[in-house]
Amino acid sequence: MSEIFLTESLPGRTxxxxxxxxxxxxxxxxxxGMGYNEKFQAHLAEGFRRYGTHYGSSRNGxxxxxxxxEAEASLAAFVGAPAALVVSSGMWSGQLLMSELEVIxxxxxxxxxxxxxxxxxxVSQGDSWEEWLQQTIQKIQQSDKQQTHVICTxxxxxxxxxxxxxxxxxxxxxxxxxxxxxxxxxGLGVLSREGQGTFSRxxxxxxxxSVVTASLNKALGVPGGVLFGDxxxxxxxxxxxxxxxxxxxxxxxxxxxxxxxxxxxLQEAHAKLMANIHYFTKKLSxxxxxxxxxxxxxxxxxxxxxxxxxxEKKILTSHFSYPKPTDPPIVRLVITAQHKKExxxxxxxVLSKF
Numbered sequence: 001m002s003e004i005f006l007t008e009s010l011p012g013r014t015x016x017x018x019x020x021x022x023x024x025x026x027x028x029x030x031x032x033g034m035g036y037n038e039k040f041q042a043h044l045a046e047g048f049r050r051y052g053t054h055y056g057s058s059r060n061g062x063x064x065x066x067x068x069x070e071a072e073a074s075l076a077a078f079v080g081a082p083a084a085l086v087v088s089s090g091m092w093s094g095q096l097l098m099s100e101l102e103v104i105x106x107x108x109x110x111x112x113x114x115x116x117x118x119x120x121x122x123v124s125q126g127d128s129w130e131e132w133l134q135q136t137i138q139k140i141q142q143s144d145k146q147q148t149h150v151i152c153t154x155x156x157x158x159x160x161x162x163x164x165x166x167x168x169x170x171x172x173x174x175x176x177x178x179x180x181x182x183x184x185x186x187g188l189g190v191l192s193r194e195g196q197g198t199f200s201r202x203x204x205x206x207x208x209x210s211v212v213t214a215s216l217n218k219a220l221g222v223p224g225g226v227l228f229g230d231x232x233x234x235x236x237x238x239x240x241x242x243x244x245x246x247x248x249x250x251x252x253x254x255x256x257x258x259x260x261x262x263x264x265x266l267q268e269a270h271a272k273l274m275a276n277i278h279y280f281t282k283k284l285s286x287x288x289x290x291x292x293x294x295x296x297x298x299x300x301x302x303x304x305x306x307x308x309x310x311x312e313k314k315i316l317t318s319h320f321s322y323p324k325p326t327d328p329p330i331v332r333l334v335i336t337a338q339h340k341k342e343x344x345x346x347x348x349x350v351l352s353k354f
Contacts (some may be wrong), residue, residue: 005316012339015316023316024343026333031190031297032269033259033338034221043259047252055251060244063269071254072226074261079188080200081212081228085238088249090185090215091116093225096242097213098152105148105179108136112162114183116213117152119225129153129164131134133171140176149178155198155212157188159322159330159343161300163293168188168212170203180210188226189219190297195270199228209233216249220266222257223251272337273297276344279334283348290351299333306331306354313350 006018012035015025034040055065068086077271087093093115101107111119111125111132125132135155142148151172156163172178180202182261188197202210211229214220227237237243260266281287289306290299307319312333317334321327335344 002201002244008035010035012167013336013340013343018353023311023314024346025316026234026335026339026347027316027318028336029186029218030221030336030338031274031334031336032195033220033336036220036268036338037221037265037269039263039265040221040260043256043263043265044252046259047255048345049133051251051254053250055248057247058244059248060238065251067251067254067258068248071258074258075226077227078261079196079212079228082236083229083231085234085243086249086254087225087227087243088215090213090217090225090246091225092185092246093213093215093227094181094183096237096246097211099226100237101179101181101240105150105177106143107138107152108148109162110151110153112154112157112160113152114154114158114185114335115181116185117154117181119152130158130168135170137171137173138315140178140281143174143176147178149176151178151180153180153182155182155184155191156244156296158186158298159300159318159332160302161293161296161298162293166198166201166327172203172208174205176207178208179252182210182212183214184212185215185218186298188214188268189270191275191295192252194267195219202232216257220260222249224253229306232293270335273335276335276337276339279341280344281347283344285348286354287351289354297335301331301333303331304326304329309354315347315350 007015008018008038011017011025014022016022072084072086072198098117098119107119109122111127139291149197169180169190182202184197191197204210213227216224216226277295292299310317318332319329321329
């Protein structure tokens, strides 16, 4: 297990440890750099002045804050979904969904799917994603047409980076009732033209419907989660006792998110992130050293010697077992919108000498 480091402040492009040492920070999931974005901080301060620091009530109570539904409308329009529902975390968005759906159909879980979409008794599979999907399609085709199926998959693999051809989901047979659940936590805010994620790529037919869950606490910088789907489905989840009985995320953050969207803060950060990714990948002298995907900010390696080497060069990244403590640790480098060219130059130079 790698050494644990403590810090008294939020890491940005750099991190200062509790013992005073400073490192370049290339990890985490703050892809758009919202943690230190001054425009976001200004919007958030205004949100706290308007709505306080939290909302201790049910979303289904007799008095309701309009900002939640306003934010849901903005999120739905942003990703191109008919409707959205915000909850307290990305993990809860998935588990809320699973708790409602496990009883209605046969669950088919993709290899290494995020724990947010684990059903009771989930067992990790070792197949490739495409092999799993083709086998699942065959199982559905051979099943009774009265059987309902639930497909669970991530939009993109994490922590080990895997690219999935989501277009293959359109091969699911429309002869069977199938619900496709996609965790887009690492795609929302990053993937697509301005970070809209993957909802628009998913099948929506008479019998095959798609629902997306995601954490907002990664690229978008909001400590909450969201579900996207058709209006009837989202309304049915909103009426769930588990939704009614759970506290919502702080309303001030959703005000700040809407202001970010309206004022182009997210779009500006996304453009900066893409520019940083392109700049860094062009600087890599040994691109085969890292596993990465075009236009995506994560770079991985299974070489256990890379992590201590980077640490010695004052570059800190992540290297820990996830999601289970028995999983092999992965070196996971992350570029964000906060990084400067000199940071990327230094990382590229250090990697070239590894």
